Amino acid sequence: MTGAPIALTCGEPAGVGLEIAEKAWLALKDELPFFLIADPTHLPGTVPHKLLQSPQEAAKVMADALPVLPHPFAAARTPGTALPENADGVVDVIAQAVDLAMEGEASAICTLPIHKKALKDGAEFPYPGHTEYLAALGGVDNAVMMLASDMLRVVPTTIHIPLSEVPAALTPALLEETLRITAKGLQTQFGIAVPRIAVAGLNPHAGEGGAMGHEDASVIAPVLESLRREGFDITGPLPADTMFHAAARARYDVAVCAYHDQALIPIKTLDFDGGVNVTLGLPFIRTSPDHGTAFDIAGTGQANPSSTIAALRMAAQMAQSA
Numbered sequence: 001m002t003g004a005p006i007a008l009t010c011g012e013p014a015g016v017g018l019e020i021a022e023k024a025w026l027a028l029k030d031e032l033p034f035f036l037i038a039d040p041t042h043l044p045g046t047v048p049h050k051l052l053q054s055p056q057e058a059a060k061v062m063a064d065a066l067p068v069l070p071h072p073f074a075a076a077r078t079p080g081t082a083l084p085e086n087a088d089g090v091v092d093v094i095a096q097a098v099d100l101a102m103e104g105e106a107s108a109i110c111t112l113p114i115h116k117k118a119l120k121d122g123a124e125f126p127y128p129g130h131t132e133y134l135a136a137l138g139g140v141d142n143a144v145m146m147l148a149s150d151m152l153r154v155v156p157t158t159i160h161i162p163l164s165e166v167p168a169a170l171t172p173a174l175l176e177e178t179l180r181i182t183a184k185g186l187q188t189q190f191g192i193a194v195p196r197i198a199v200a201g202l203n204p205h206a207g208e209g210g211a212m213g214h215e216d217a218s219v220i221a222p223v224l225e226s227l228r229r230e231g232f233d234i235t236g237p238l239p240a241d242t243m244f245h246a247a248a249r250a251r252y253d254v255a256v257c258a259y260h261d262q263a264l265i266p267i268k269t270l271d272f273d274g275g276v277n278v279t280l281g282l283p284f285i286r287t288s289p290d291h292g293t294a295f296d297i298a299g300t301g302q303a304n305p306s307s308t309i310a311a312l313r314m315a316a317q318m319a320q321s322a
């Protein structure tokens with residue numbers, strides 16, 4: 001095991017994240033070094049853990065115990081119920097991981113799920129999710145959310161906004177920037193020299209020539225045309241309902257979609273256990289499992305760690321090729 005370890009943030013302690021961190025350690029202890037940033041008193045204790053003074057100690061601890069960089073929280077862990085007192089701790093742990101990644105003490109960050117509303121209520125967290133917070137911490141205007149698995153990669157152009165706001169938010173500038181960041185991310189972080197990008201339309205049947213909406217022709221198509229002239233390999237706007245079956249998926253490396261559910265429903269349906277959320281356009285590597293806090297099963301030991309294991313492996317792979 002070589003190189004700096006990956007920083008795994010605890011996320012919402014009332015969710016399944018800490019249970020999954022322990023299971024991920026069991027699966028990966030002989031494969032890749034990572035350390036969990038968390039309040040040690042929150043740990044379920046299904047595996048041994050060892051407290052670190054600094055991330056460099058993670059590699060030598062890894063084989064015998066889950067390495068934990070302690071970050072005290074205000075209150076205890078209450079599985080299934082987020083406590084507002086712990087919201088600041090959740091936010092601070094993410095910032096700490098980013099600092100470590102920016103300083104080279106962590107090779108990447110992998111984030112366990114946060115509960116967005118709990119952070120809004122408890123810490124007045126002004127961001128809709130990690131993606132936007134990490135962009136701010138990384139000093140970039142925009143970061144792109146991509147969910148990736150062996151079966152499919154998807155990017156939602158607009159992310160956590162109400163559906164009613166999507167048409168106005170889907171501007172040519174946002175779409176163009178999303179496509180540029182996506183193409184660059186696939187080139188530099190996934191080794192795809194000329195990524196084949198399929199772009200979904202916004203409306204049914206991609207607007208059907210204006211019979212079912214105008215944005216496909218008036219907003220999306222001109223951006224694609226202009227990027228094609230620059231040499232981008234882009235198809236679309238495509239009817240979203242027919243672009244995710246197996247034969248269609250074989251024709252592209254990534255599907256860029258208009259809104260959250262258009263992108264995330266297909267990948268979570270195809271590969272909920274293997275999907276990884278990766279943020280493109282940041283000055284550090286960030287991955288995450290594709291699922292949320294799963295309060296309904298928190299504390300029961302039922303949480304499946306596969307997506308987090310895949311996210312840690314993807315982060316390690318990206319760090320190795322960086």
Ligand SMILES: NC(=O)C1=CN([C@@H]2O[C@H](COP(=O)(O)OP(=O)(O)OC[C@H]3O[C@@H](n4cnc5c(N)ncnc54)[C@H](O)[C@@H]3O)[C@@H](O)[C@H]2O)C=CC1
Nearest residue numbers: 112113114115116117288290291292293294296297303304
């Ligand atoms: N990266 C992040 O921080 C993410 C955070 N969230 C947040 O999580 C919270 C809950 O979101 P939901 O929509 O309920 O989605 P969810 O993914 O937490 O749960 C949806 C369903 O999947 C199940 N599930 C989720 N992860 C599982 C696992 N590892 N093993 C077995 N079953 C699992 C749950 O038990 C539940 O039935 C929200 O606040 C949401 O914003 C959601 C997605 C990603």
Ligand SMILES: NCC(=O)COP(=O)(O)O
Nearest residue numbers: 128129130131132277288
């Ligand atoms: N639905 C995906 C999701 O909520 C992940 O968001 P983020 O916290 O990674 O920005």
